[in-house]
Structures are given as C-alpha cells and as structure tokens.
Amino acid sequence: MPVVNRIAAFAEDMAAWRHTIHRRPELGFDLHETAAFVAARLREFGVDEVHEGIAKTGLVALIHGRHPGGAIGLRADMDALPMDEITGAPYASEIPGRAHACGHDGHTAMLLGAAKYLCETRNFAGTAVLLFQPAEEQGGGGEVMVKEGVLDRWNVREVYAMHIAPGTPLGEFATTPGPIMAAVDDFTITLRGKGGHAAYPHDAVDPIPGACALVSALQTIASRNADPMKQLVVSITQVHSGSAYNVIPEEATICGTIRSYDKALHALARRRLDELVQGHATAFNLEGRVNILPGYPPTVNDPERTAFAAEVAREVATRVDTAMVPEMGAEDFSFMLEARPGAFLMLGNGDTPMCHHPAFDFDDRALPVGASTFARLIERALPLTE
Known part of the structure; x- marks a missing residue:
C-alpha cells in the first residue's frame, strides 16, 4: 500500500506504542497512565503545545506548520472496554476485566504516528490540532471536550476521525456522506x-405477565409505527424479575436501546415507548415508569468534507468505498461533527473478530495506512500555497 515512506519507516515504533497501550487498558475518563504515555511521546516528537487535563484525562496537541493558516482537528479515542481478552497476544491485557477490544489503542497509535511525521516535516500552513479523547465507550468524552471549548479555543474549522473496521479488507477505507452511525x-x-x-x-398484582406482554408490544414501534423506509431499532436487552420459585415479585424491569438516524423518528420511538408502558401498566393494574438515558446523536458526515477525505484516502489506500451502508452502532465523534463539519472514516482490519469481541485485536499493518491518511489530511487541507 502506498503509505508515506517516512511513516512506513517507523511502523514498528507505532506497533510498539500500541502494544504498550494495549497491555494497560483503562476505562472511561480514568485514563491517567494512557494519557501520560501519549503526552510523553508527543513531547519527544517536539509538538509545539500539549494541553493536558481536558475532559479529565484528554489532551490536545498543537503542531504549527511552516506558515500561518487555519486549524484542522484530528481525533483519536483512547479508552478500553470492561471485558476480558482472549487474543493470546504477547501484549495482551495485563488487567483482568479490561481490554482494548474496540481498537482505540490503534487509533491512538495512528494519531501519534501522524504527529511524529508532522513534527518532522511541517509541510503545511496552519495548525494541526490533535484531539486525544477519553470516554468514547462510556461517558461521552467527545461531548465533554466540545463543551470545554477545544474546537473554539483553537479555532478548529474541520474535524476528522477514523475507526477500525473488521470485515472490511485490510487497509481499505469505507465511508459515506450524511449519517454513518446512529443515534442511541x-x-x-x-x-x-x-x-x-x-x-x-389473587392476593398479589403480578408484574411478570405485564412485562411479557410489553416486551412483545414494544416490537411494534419499529414494525408498525415507523416509516418502513427509515431505519429504526428498538431492542430489548434485559428482563429482570423475581428471586424464588414460590414468590410473586413486586417489580419487573425491562432494559433496552433505541437506535436511529432521524431525530423525528427517534422522538416518535421515545413517545411510543412511554405510551405503551403506561397503557400496559393500566391494563395489568401496575405502576409503570420509564427512565430514558440519552446517549449519542447520529454521526453525520459533511458531504463536501467526506468527498475530500475520500480523495485523500485514495492517495494512501488500495480502495475507498464511498457508498458504505450506515451502521446502527453509535459513536461520540458525533458531538464534534455537530459542532464542526468533517468526516468519519472506517479503516479495514481484514477478516477478524468484530469489535467488542474478546478475541478482537487491531492489525498492526493498518497503522501506517491510518497514520499516513491523518497526515495527508493535514497537508491537503492546509497546503503551503494556501
């Protein structure tokens, strides 16, 4: 693959950085060890500024080009998942119950590789704003960074990010203009x-029949209330009630998730959810309560920036698919794309276990591809002739 030669030359360094992060996974906003490692590498490279403690353990690095100009943001997430790892890799997680099973160790290593190259070359006019983010998996660290003003403070005009994609051929890219990942x-x-x-x-009021009926009724939100030409998922993922064979329980609890790309459709799903709960509660002589935990908005790519990012990616990768079918997964880069135009790209990991599987691992051969694309996005968006 035609990666940048200088980046290819330190591909083993990027793999070593990833393995170090992979061994010591951290969760949510508590990324103290990871953030310290990233900050130390950035200072070794000679970035112009490192700002730590953003969104608790996030950091922002600034690299100035040869001449003044605009500012472009590149984002990588750094947190891991609360699960065990079964890869058997020599650099496998050393912490039980934590694993980099979504590739954030690779995202971070790719952005570090781009930082090293950009510090050495500075073949651009303006500022590369590198956003190392905590808490993508839990807590919405992207939203916190936006609220803390990282895009305003450094006048970022566009933002770009990548995510590893099992099932897509190694080193190839996929993206699409408009919605690419769902709201949740x-x-x-x-x-x-x-x-x-x-x-x-007859002396009790059993919540279990009502819960069973409600689980079935909730399936009609997508099948009978939503426009069938629009995508909506309402999934029930937990049902809890009871503790003994001979006891009718006081309560039943049902948990689940709503996913869509359309705000109006999302609002419809929330409204029908509440109506069905209250209706079934009345029908079964129960009290019904709904607690909705708002998650991430849809991840929506700016069409013009998506075309630009795809054009840049084609300089590096063997293939770029710009007609990717949007996914129902969610991603908190969505908050940055709500605040600034930009694009989210998927980078192929080959035929491997999917993200969030205990056997998933980032393929190190994708690192130079991602780092080269990050670097070329800066050079192309902020050309010296600007």
Whole structure:
C-alpha cells in the first residue's frame, strides 16, 4: 500500500506504542497512565503545545506548520472496554476485566504516528490540532471536550476521525456522506405491582405477565409505527424479575436501546415507548415508569468534507468505498461533527473478530495506512500555497 515512506519507516515504533497501550487498558475518563504515555511521546516528537487535563484525562496537541493558516482537528479515542481478552497476544491485557477490544489503542497509535511525521516535516500552513479523547465507550468524552471549548479555543474549522473496521479488507477505507452511525438512547422500564405468595396469585398484582406482554408490544414501534423506509431499532436487552420459585415479585424491569438516524423518528420511538408502558401498566393494574438515558446523536458526515477525505484516502489506500451502508452502532465523534463539519472514516482490519469481541485485536499493518491518511489530511487541507 502506498503509505508515506517516512511513516512506513517507523511502523514498528507505532506497533510498539500500541502494544504498550494495549497491555494497560483503562476505562472511561480514568485514563491517567494512557494519557501520560501519549503526552510523553508527543513531547519527544517536539509538538509545539500539549494541553493536558481536558475532559479529565484528554489532551490536545498543537503542531504549527511552516506558515500561518487555519486549524484542522484530528481525533483519536483512547479508552478500553470492561471485558476480558482472549487474543493470546504477547501484549495482551495485563488487567483482568479490561481490554482494548474496540481498537482505540490503534487509533491512538495512528494519531501519534501522524504527529511524529508532522513534527518532522511541517509541510503545511496552519495548525494541526490533535484531539486525544477519553470516554468514547462510556461517558461521552467527545461531548465533554466540545463543551470545554477545544474546537473554539483553537479555532478548529474541520474535524476528522477514523475507526477500525473488521470485515472490511485490510487497509481499505469505507465511508459515506450524511449519517454513518446512529443515534442511541438506552432505557429502563419498571413495572411495579404487589408481591405475594405464588400459591395465592389473587392476593398479589403480578408484574411478570405485564412485562411479557410489553416486551412483545414494544416490537411494534419499529414494525408498525415507523416509516418502513427509515431505519429504526428498538431492542430489548434485559428482563429482570423475581428471586424464588414460590414468590410473586413486586417489580419487573425491562432494559433496552433505541437506535436511529432521524431525530423525528427517534422522538416518535421515545413517545411510543412511554405510551405503551403506561397503557400496559393500566391494563395489568401496575405502576409503570420509564427512565430514558440519552446517549449519542447520529454521526453525520459533511458531504463536501467526506468527498475530500475520500480523495485523500485514495492517495494512501488500495480502495475507498464511498457508498458504505450506515451502521446502527453509535459513536461520540458525533458531538464534534455537530459542532464542526468533517468526516468519519472506517479503516479495514481484514477478516477478524468484530469489535467488542474478546478475541478482537487491531492489525498492526493498518497503522501506517491510518497514520499516513491523518497526515495527508493535514497537508491537503492546509497546503503551503494556501
């Protein structure tokens, strides 16, 4: 693959950085060790400024080009997942119950590789603003960084990010203009009745029949309320009730998630969810409560910047698919794309286990491709002739 020669020359360094991060996965906003490692590498490279403690453990690095100009943001997420790893890799997680099973170690290493190259060459006019973000998996670190003013403070005019993509051929890219990943809300439904002895159901108000009926009814939100030409997912992922064979429980709890690309459709799903809960609660003589946990908005690529990013990626990768089918997964880079135009690209990892699988691992051969594309985005967006 035609990666930047200088970046190809230190591909082994990028792999070593990734393996170091991979061994010591950290969660959410508590990325103290990871952030310190990233900051140390950035200072070794000679970045002009490193700002730490943003969104608790996020950091921003600035690299100035040879002449003044605009500012372009490149983002990498750094957090891991609360799960065990079964890759058997020599650099596997050393911390039980934590694993870099979504490739954020690779995203971070790619942006570090781009930083090293940009510090050495500075073949651009303006400022590369490197955004190393905590808490993509849990907590919406992207939203926190935006609210703390990272895009305004450094006058970032565009933002770009990448995510590793199992199932896409190694080193190839996929993206699409418009929505590329879905909005997400999680919900918890509580149905409360009256507990009692299972031998005397007439003396109790059993929440379980109501919960079973409600789970079936919730399937009609997507199948009978939503426009079938629009994408909507309402998934029930947990049902909890009871603790003994001979006890009718007091409560039943149902948990799940809503996913869509359309704000109006999302609002419809939330409204129908509440209406179905209240209707079933009344029908089964229960009290019904809905607690919705707002998640990430849809990740929406700016069409013009997506075409530009794809053009740049074609200089590096063997193939770029610009008609990717949008995914129902969610991504908190969405907050940055709400604040600034930009694009989100998927980088192929080959035929490997999917992200969030305990056997997933980032293929080190993708690192030079991602780092080269990050670097070329800066050079092309901020040309010296600007």
